[in-house]
Amino acid sequence: MADKGGRARGRLLFFPLPLQGHITPMLQLADIFQSKGFSITIIHTKYNSPNPSNYPNFTFIPISDGLSEKETSELSVFALASILNVNCLVPFKDCLSGLLSAESEVHITCLISDTVLHFTREVADSFKLPRFVLRTSCIGVFRAFAAIPLLREKGYLPIQASRLEEPVPELSPLRVKDLPVINVPNEEMFYQLIAGLVEEARTSSGVIFNSFEELEQSAIAAVRQEFPAPIFPVGPFHQYSPAASSILVKPDESSISWLDKQAPKSVIYVSFGSIAAVKENEFLEIAWGLANCKHTFLWVIRPGSVHGSKWLESLPSGFLDLLGVRGHIVKWAPQLEVLAHPAVGAFWTHNGWNSTLESICAGVPMICMPCFTDQFVNARYVTHVWKVGVQLENGLERKTIEEVIRRLMEGEEGEEIRNRVEDFKEKAKFSLGGGSSYESLESLISCISSS
Incomplete structure (x- = not known):
């Protein structure tokens, strides 16, 4: 394959972490490079393997991950990552040896x-x-990960309950409670995993981010000053390439036909991503908060998204009848289409980075309910840096949920937030159309071609 100037370009190998939030941006990035004339090979684990038929122009090579189906159903995200880093080394080395020794044009x-x-x-x-690396979080999160040794030295970590509200001046506007850590049995193993992540980036030929200068200007400037490897913010990826074909769960298309019947900016879209789960009592508060706010809503309830529940059995008796046509519940929704729909007026999200960026690029304000790790950083940036959303904090109660929904969907504050997110939507478009992300992508291609 050749670029627009007729020059043949080489083959790029991509290796995603096998989780939806990591596979999606990696395949989007591969699609971007394919459109620029590169041939693409995706190396992937057998666990959560992508569907090759969705990308007929890519070559897919599975490698052994040494995991049984039982193990993958029981492992935490942290444990999965730790095991893959051990189990995949030899299979990946064998795969790469075969690829590099094979006769190929x-x-x-x-x-x-x-x-x-x-x-x-x-x-x-x-x-x-x-070796270049893709960091699938925002740049502010990456900066916080890189600062973990300093945060431990200064006593912010491990987090103490008495210090949750304290500001962290070194990572403003974060508070101690916003730091991207996760509750695991072995904290040292978590710190080692993050240290490896940072070192993986530090020793690479370049770090690629799904973000753009106009959104994270100060964080980008700080990382460029502190970090030896070049930084390439070339996002938002989904604006170059649709994400639907990388989704591991089939979306329910009834979401769109239902939205078609709703008034402009009247619907709250509720989705907490592919991993996050809530307790049954929290689920009930969410249900009654949505019912009592009197606004229409599209609610994604993924099987397994409520601890101890398979799907909807935790809903109160008669709840669906009470809602009537005001609420629509699906197992999974085509998120990019939903966010782009004129009926959607707010996104109640867990603030995974893909969802956060997609909401900003669609000009949809957010209700933030972070669940773990980097999501707390994303939510803090949404509410206190970009000011394009409001956050649910200190537990979930139906009255608080009603109040937050009304703040965003009704009145002056909601209108101001809506105007700011529309402004960022336009900045995202500009960054791709000859602006900062366009220039960063051209620089990345040049760097890769000369490596």
Whole structure:
């Protein structure tokens, strides 16, 4: 394949972490490079493997992850990442050895791997293969991860309940409660995983981010000053390439036909992503908060998204009859289409980075309910830096939920937030159309082609 100038370009290898929030941006990035004339090979684990038929122009190569179906159903995200970093080293090395020794007209230019997959550095270095990394969080989160040794030294970590509301001046506007840590049995193993993530980026040929300068200007400037590897914010990826074909769960298309019947900006879209789960009592408060606010809503309730429940059995008896046509519940929704729909007036989200960025780019204000790790940082930036949403804090109560929904959907504050998010929507478009992300992508392509 050749670029627009007729020059043949090489083959790029991509290796995503096998979680929806990581696979989606990696495949979007691969699609961007394919449109620029590169050939694409996706190396992936057998667990959560993407569907090759959705990307007929890509080559897909599965490698063994050593995981049984029982193990994958029981493992936490943290444990999964730790095990893959051990189990995949030898299979990946064997795969790369075969690819690099095979006779091929297409030169393998470099590897682009997820920063969480630490083992790829050792393998790529052994073959002298240039390695770029994709960090799937916002740049503010990456900066916080890189600061963890300093945060431990200064006593912010491990987090103490008595200090939750304290500001962290080194990472303004974060508070102690916003720091991207996760409750795990072994804190040292978590710190080691994050240290590996940062080192994976530090020793790479470049770090690619799904973000853009106009959104994260100060965080980008700080990381560029503190970090040896070049930084390439080339997002938002989904604006180049649709995400639907990378989704691991089939969306319910009735979401769109239901939205078609609703008034402009009248619907609250509620979705907490592919991993986050809530307790049954929290689920009930969410249900009654939505019912009592009197606004229409589209609610994604993923099987397994309520602890101890398979699907809707935790809803109160008669709840669906009470709602009538004012609420629509699905197992999964085509999120980009939903956010782009004129009927959607707010997004109640867990603030995973993909969802946060998609909401900003669609000009939809957010109700923030972060559940773990980087989501707390994203929510703090949404509410206190970009000021394009409001946050539910200190537990879930139906009255608080009603109040927050009304703040956003009715009155002056909601209108101001809506105007700000529309402004960022326009900035995102500009960044791709000859602005900062366009220039950063051109710089990245040049860097990869000369590596």
